[in-house]
Amino acid sequence: MSAGRAQDTREPMLKAENLSKRFGGILALSQVSLEVFPGEIIGIIGPNGSGKTTFVNALTGFIKSDTGKVTFKGQDITNLEPHKIADLGLTRTFQVMRPYYTLPAFKNLIVPLFSPRARRTGGWRGGGKMGSRDTVAVDILEEIGFERDSYVPYKVASSLPTGYLKRLELARCLALRPDLIICDEVFSGLSMSEMASMVPLIEKLQMEGMTLLMVEHRLRELFRLANRVMVLNFGCKIAEGSAEEVMEQSEVKEAYFGSEEVYEYV
Ligand SMILES: Nc1ncnc2c1ncn2[C@@H]1O[C@H](COP(=O)(O)OP(=O)(O)O)[C@@H](O)[C@H]1O
Ligand SMILES: [Mg+2]
Known part of the structure; x- marks a missing residue:
């Protein structure tokens, strides 16, 4: 192997090989492969209906892929059940948020904090720390921007604006x-100000060692964060590389032609 490909000698944390998924007449995902290395933020972009969520669902066991293989930390996790995949350390947020609306925000974290993985690890950053799960839950929420002093972690989820609900989704993963x-x-x-505060939050997670795969419609914010980007169109990977590299490719420009995203980015 040439010296210039040193990065390729590292073990990917997540490896998808030739994932395909058909829904009736629609090939939602066609032979998509991707490697994610520890500490990276990878962006997945593509027009509406290009297969982004289907790819995430196939990686995390929420749908069974028709073909292909998913490896996580060296283990074959292809079509394992979602809770088993989460237990191994691969979690996801949902595009359509799924909080327990009637519970206070911090109580939304109790279910993951009671999971076998959290029991083993002691909860995110709560490892070794004394305190009840409620305390750990509020600590996690505070870490991701719920102001403890103004009692936001204790507010009923249904009363929270979207910005907090998105953070709550992340907190449940954490x-x-x-x-x-x-x-x-x-x-x-998210509003512009909510987006502006989400960017440093993701940066902080990466600095603390988290690996992230971000399916995103908002190119401007994503490109500030992503180390690499994969572009899907009609279920196929049409480009992969730095944000600048992929946006230069004519097939990508065509896929986005006329849409606000390109204008936003340029
Ligand atoms: N459960 C499903 N049943 C049937 N078709 C689906 C289902 N999920 C997704 N699709 C179709 O697969 C294609 C890709 O969808 P999706 O992965 O949600 O795209 P994206 O997240 O990029 O907007 C779309 O044509 C969509 O209508
Ligand atoms: Mg989607």
């Missing part, structure tokens, strides 16, 4: 002390 988090459109529905 409670498992995962190795890799997949975010499905974590910026969607």
